[in-house]
Amino acid sequence: MDYAIEVQGLSKKFAEKYAVKDLNFQIQRGEIVAFLGPNGAGKTTTVRLLNGVLRPTAGTIKILGYELNRDVIKIQSRTGVVTETFTLYERLTGRYNLKFYGNLYGLKTDVINHKISAMISFFNFEDYIDRPVETYSTGMKKKLSLARALLHDPEILFLDEPTTGLDPEASRTVIKYIAKLNQEEKKTIFLCTHNLEVAEILATRIMLIDKGQLITIGTPDELKKKLWPDVQVDIECKMWGNEKKEKIYEIDWITDIKDIGNKEGVTKLSINVAERKYIPDLVEILIQQGCRIFSVVEKEHSLEEIYFKLREGKK
Numbered sequence: 178m179d180y181a182i183e184v185q186g187l188s189k190k191f192a193e194k195y196a197v198k199d200l201n202f203q204i205q206r207g208e209i210v211a212f213l214g215p216n217g218a219g220k221t222t223t224v225r226l227l228n229g230v231l232r233p234t235a236g237t238i239k240i241l242g243y244e245l246n247r248d249v250i251k252i253q254s255r256t257g258v259v260t261e262t263f264t265l266y267e268r269l270t271g272r273y274n275l276k277f278y279g280n281l282y283g284l285k286t287d288v289i290n291h292k293i294s295a296m297i298s299f300f301n302f303e304d305y306i307d308r309p310v311e312t313y314s315t316g317m318k319k320k321l322s323l324a325r326a327l328l329h330d331p332e333i334l335f336l337d338e339p340t341t342g343l344d345p346e347a348s349r350t351v352i353k354y355i356a357k358l359n360q361e362e363k364k365t366i367f368l369c370t371h372n373l374e375v376a377e378i379l380a381t382r383i384m385l386i387d388k389g390q391l392i393t394i395g396t397p398d399e400l401k402k403k404l405w406p407d408v409q410v411d412i413e414c415k416m417w418g419n420e421k422k423e424k425i426y427e428i429d430w431i432t433d434i435k436d437i438g439n440k441e442g443v444t445k446l447s448i449n450v451a452e453r454k455y456i457p458d459l460v461e462i463l464i465q466q467g468c469r470i471f472s473v474v475e476k477e478h479s480l481e482e483i484y485f486k487l488r489e490g491k492k
């Protein structure tokens with residue numbers, strides 16, 4: 178399999194302490210993977226290892242099929258990085274920064290100018306592209322950093338907290354742009370973030386790290402299935418008697434029933450079924466038993482719930 182990123186037995190020790198230990202994972206081309214974990218978990222260290230900024234204590238990293246320790250230059254020409262610390266020349270204008278980096282990547286002048294024009298119109302840079310970067314707000318710098326990382330049309334983008342410090346509008350623009358880069362240009366995106374909402378919108382897979390070790394990796398659906406094997410359905414209904422509840426308990430695909438409230442004679446039940454396909458059967462049985470159904474809602478678990486449940490499991 179031709180992976181975008183392939184990591185085996187990756188460890189990094191600072192003095193006597195492991196910042197990351199024995200990481201193993203593969204990321205396919207075209208994925209957006211959200212890399213999550215609490216402060217000090219080892220995210221930045223992992224990204225710095227993947228970018229060739231740090232040397233591993235042990236393990237191997239392959240990016241786009243190349244060994245990082247052998248072909249770092251080749252890899253860096255095909256990857257883009259946006260970190261929290263901006264690598265921009267503050268005294269120079271935004272336009273000059275982009276031109277400078279474009280030249281560094283060996284791009285032709287007309288390609289650079291074309292790219293800059295496209296970025297100006299997408300990110301609304303018109304008013305400040307010709308001002309020194311030191312006069313920019315955090316959000317402006319963030320957008321310029323993203324533009325800079327994309328100049329050479331990289332196949333993989335490493336993004337560290339791409340929306341921190343952005344106002345809601347700018348944040349939405351950046352999220353939309355990341356989704357577009359992935360969907361239309363098939364870029365692989367390694368997204369390091371504490372923002373679970375952003376991760377939920379963008380990520381095709383979630384990777385959780387804690388104390389330098391990989392806790393889990395999977396699609397949100399896979400993780401939900403693992404954490405909550407049953408499907409929870411909240412039902413509001415009327416005419417619910419105990420003798421009827423007994424009958425429901427005899428059905429083997431119903432795994433739990435909880436009475437969670439009553440409002441104006443309408444009972445709220447939380448019923449767990451073994452699989453989603455049983456929801457229509459459940460409704461039918463309740464109706465047969467004389468229940469009058471007011472609402473049926475399948476419980477959706479947010480990425481935030483997944484995150485905390487996984488973290489709970491580690492304590």
Ligand SMILES: Nc1ncnc2c1ncn2[C@@H]1O[C@H](COP(=O)(O)OP(=O)(O)OP(=O)(O)O)[C@@H](O)[C@H]1O
Nearest residue numbers: 191192195196214215216217218219220221222223
């Ligand atoms: N250069 C360094 N020297 C010594 N220890 C380091 C160094 N860089 C990171 N560490 C340690 O490695 C561990 C992982 O740090 P890292 O910055 O990778 O975490 P993180 O998940 O990015 O955290 P945050 O969410 O706070 O940014 C921490 O215990 C940190 O103190």
